Amino acid sequence: MGEILFLSHRIPFPPDRGDKIRSHHVLKALAGMAPVHVATFADDEQDFASEADLAAIAASHRLLRRTKPLPLAAFEALSGGKPVSLTAFHDRRLKAWVRDTLRDRDIDVIYVFSGQMAQYVPGTFTGRVVADLVDVDSAKFDAYGANAKGLRSWIDRREGRVLGAEEARIVRRADASLLISPLEAELLLSRLPPDLAVSAKVHAMGNGLDSTYFDPAVVKPEPRIVQSGGPRIIFTGQMDYAPNVAAVLRAIDRIMPAVRSACGHASLHVVGRNPVDALLARDGVNGTRIWGRVDDIRPWLAGADLALVPLEIARGVQNKVLEAMAMELPVILTPGAANGIDAVNGRDFHIADGDAAMAGAILAISQSAARRQAKGSAARRWIVENASWPAALARLPEFIGRSDARMNAVA
Incomplete structure (x- = not known):
């Protein structure tokens, strides 16, 4: 078996907010099956303070501060016909690190955590791609647009529309697309083009909880x-x-x-x-x-x-x-x-x-x-x-194409 490249829009440490909690436990599970290389972003200095925790679990990693101002991301998105949330996470340095890692390491699985990071999967990659979308972001922006007025409504509706196109592209590219619940998976399928919805490999993979910690x-x-x-x-x-x-x-x-x-x-x-x-x-x-x-x-x-x-x-x-x-x-x-x-x-x-x-x-x-x-x-x-994380992630080996693998605990 080869190694795994894990792309995450936020460093999975500390697990103190919803997306970080999920990415943290997924990363630990993956690291129990194979060496994992992590490309990710930091929002602030507190995130950088957790870099040692990331280094302890990852075979290699690249952690960058996401500094692109929102107005610049919006300008790039409008001029390029892309979602703002996509351009906000575009970084040439991270793209180069991903390219070099794929060249130098035996990567046969790329695990994409959150749709913003699918842009880093090269079209030439021939291994398995798993896209953990978590939820349907395009539907969220549609809801924002319906509740807003004027320019804000237009911006949110546009974001929902172009994100929907990006979600369809990701699903078409991925060998497995994961959503956090069956309802969310059904929602994504209902928003895909009919021909894609028929063939899409969309699955639900929920969250768990450590009830010995939360006690x-x-x-x-x-x-x-x-x-x-x-x-x-x-x-x-x-x-x-x-x-x-x-x-x-x-x-x-x-x-x-x-x-x-x-x-x-x-x-x-x-x-x-x-x-x-x-x-x-x-x-x-x-x-x-x-x-x-x-x-x-x-x-x-x-x-x-x-x-x-x-x-x-x-x-x-x-x-x-x-x-x-x-x-x-x-x-x-x-x-x-x-x-x-x-x-x-x-x-x-x-x-x-x-x-x-x-x-x-x-x-x-x-x-x-x-x-x-x-x-x-x-x-x-x-x-x-x-509710437990082992139960929630029980099908993770199947999704990454390693049904015979055991998820060994990683401290």
Whole structure:
């Protein structure tokens, strides 16, 4: 067997956000089967601080700072008829490193993590290509465009259109295209040209969770959240990601007023790095605290009474939902946020559609300690029994064309 080239739009360390969590575990699994060479980008100095972790698992690697300004990426995209998100990740240095690695090493599989990185797969490569698209980005931008106005709407609709063409190109090129859930896989197939949809090798490969790490028994609640009024409601995530920002604004402006009208001490805690100015400006509004980045999300989850995930635009499986469930929190979420999680509504989590329904669910669950405990226990039980990374990645050897390979753990 040959070696593997792993192309990732962000360094898979530390695994502290949704895409990094998935890429981290996939990379570890691949490294347990063959030497892996990694080409990837850093967003900031904190990413570069994890380069030693990457070097410890990769046979070789190239980590570059992604510095291209968005206006320049947009200009290149418009002039070249390409998606902005594609040109934003184009780097001649990384392209040269990929070329040299393919020349000098016995690479027979290229694993593409996120569609932005498929541009680095040479047309001359004759080995196997696996494209882990995770979710359907073109559909996300279509949704952005439908909710925006004027120039913003035009930009998002264009991005959705050209990304759709790029997704079709990737699927046509790949030996296997992976999506995070069966629903997401069906969505991609429905957006492909009919002739391609018939022959496309599209599969679902979900996310897992380490329930021994996300366990309320192994951490102490964060004092700063415990000192707040209850019920203590938490939302976690990357807080410069547009769907997360929209969800938090919805919670602050439309859901929390109804909750606090019946329970005046209720508090909402927004925990995640890079909160945008619109969120920072709402710190203190309607019982809300914007905490920003934390080193460990578990104590914050342990100190909360329930998790709220009011995402209106949601693609793929939400790690924030799995983590909250593992930490024995009742989770109230939208139908989209429940995508790909085969838990039982009303037992393992509570799906609510609409601001009033979400506020009502918060009040109904939070007013009874016994009900909270029962919901939280059921949530964790489902995670322990149904969600794990070995189970989620069980078909990975098949997808990379090595069905007989064993995935050995890599520390």
